[in-house]
Amino acid sequence: MGDKTTISTLVEGGSASAGPPLGPELGPLPTDVGEVVGKINEKTSEFEGQEVPVDVIVDEETGDFEIEVGKPPAAGLIKEEVGIASGAAEPNREKVADMSFDQLCKVARMKASDLVAKDLRGAIKEIAGTAQSMGVQIDGKDAYDFQHEVSEGKYDDKIEAAEGLN
Numbered sequence: 001m002g003d004k005t006t007i008s009t010l011v012e013g014g015s016a017s018a019g020p021p022l023g024p025e026l027g028p029l030p031t032d033v034g035e036v037v038g039k040i041n042e043k044t045s046e047f048e049g050q051e052v053p054v055d056v057i058v059d060e061e062t063g064d065f066e067i068e069v070g071k072p073p074a075a076g077l078i079k080e081e082v083g084i085a086s087g088a089a090e091p092n093r094e095k096v097a098d099m100s101f102d103q104l105c106k107v108a109r110m111k112a113s114d115l116v117a118k119d120l121r122g123a124i125k126e127i128a129g130t131a132q133s134m135g136v137q138i139d140g141k142d143a144y145d146f147q148h149e150v151s152e153g154k155y156d157d158k159i160e161a162a163e164g165l166n
Helices: 022-026 033-047 074-082 101-114 120-134 143-152 156-163
Strands: 004-012 051-059 065-069 097-099 136-138
Touching: 004 022, 022 033, 022 051, 033 051, 033 065, 074 097, 074 101, 074 120, 101 120, 101 156, 120 136, 120 143, 120 156, 136 143
Parallel strands: 097 136
Antiparallel strands: 004 051, 051 065
16 A cells, blocks of 8 residues: 545535546546545535535555545534524524424534534534524524523433434
């Protein structure tokens, strides 16, 4: 095995192409650009329409490659889940969407491996913090108030039920 080159970039899920930024980076390496792009699109198809971090690791001698796909930022997942183009300009004054508890759990599960939280409860609170900074409410409540209610145990039954789905 030879030296390895890592190309890190952001691509739109399912829509990578041989053009910039990938093509020019992969061109000098002994690998099939079309094959790399196809594999990236296959691995990122579930994130269609979202920017996804991708690392392409190429063996400079053999041309063999690996694709490592990261997860979109929590804000991107929230926007996709509630169907908004962007968060609020002034999130403390303006609310742009309302997210259900189930939608919040879905995003928390998707991002769990990237979060500091040790359990679903912590992940829910972290994602709620991102929602707060975007002007997104949770179950009709300010995300800050929702976080306090989670801390007080008001959502324990729902969280336990959601944990059982793992």
